[in-house]
Amino acid sequence: QQPVQSPQAVILREGEDAVINCSSSKALYSVHWYRQKHGEAPVFLMILLKGGEQKGHDKISASFNEKKQQSSLYLTASQLSYSGTYFCGTALIQGAQKLVFGQGTRLTINP
């Protein structure tokens, strides 16, 4: 079952904040976040595990709400380099290597 991402697209000015959500109808074990720039390969951002802590580096962080089976990616004080399409990939059980990716959220940062 493919996770659902929201919003589908968002346009921001540099310095503004954004939140991207990834929801599943099934219980999740882990959520993986990737960013893909146009014409390039997806690049890993972070993994969140069931029962784990909120993670982050620089001004990008994420959380995992087990009750809602939802993960949220937070981009604070966005930079032009944050532009791209963000994908969440989900795994249902511990040790599962198969990821099911959402349809993506396109983020555009304008000067």
Add this chain to the structure above:
Amino acid sequence: GAGVSQSPRYKVTKRGQDVALRCDPISGHVSLYWYRQALGQGPEFLTYFNYEAQQDKSGLPNDRFSAERPEGSISTLTIQRTEQRDSAMYRCASSFLRAGVSEQYFGPGTRLTVT
């Protein structure tokens, strides 16, 4: 170090022909994954290997698709009797650990066009 490489980067083939897409993972990476990605969509899982063993091929669309990784390194995804609907970007990814909690490194992909 070198990342994941794929060849060819672009492949145009006629309907009915067979194609072989190659993936060379990062050296030492245990796991190798194949995805298909339509324009504007997320990667769609096809299959994956741990070492040379194919662990899950549930995402392969039909029996025209097959994959192998005979020596636990380079992998080949083969599509027989190609059809126009097979046109897509095919991406390979590898990860160091076998567990599902390690990051995957994606390759540049092979853009397949079936005419």
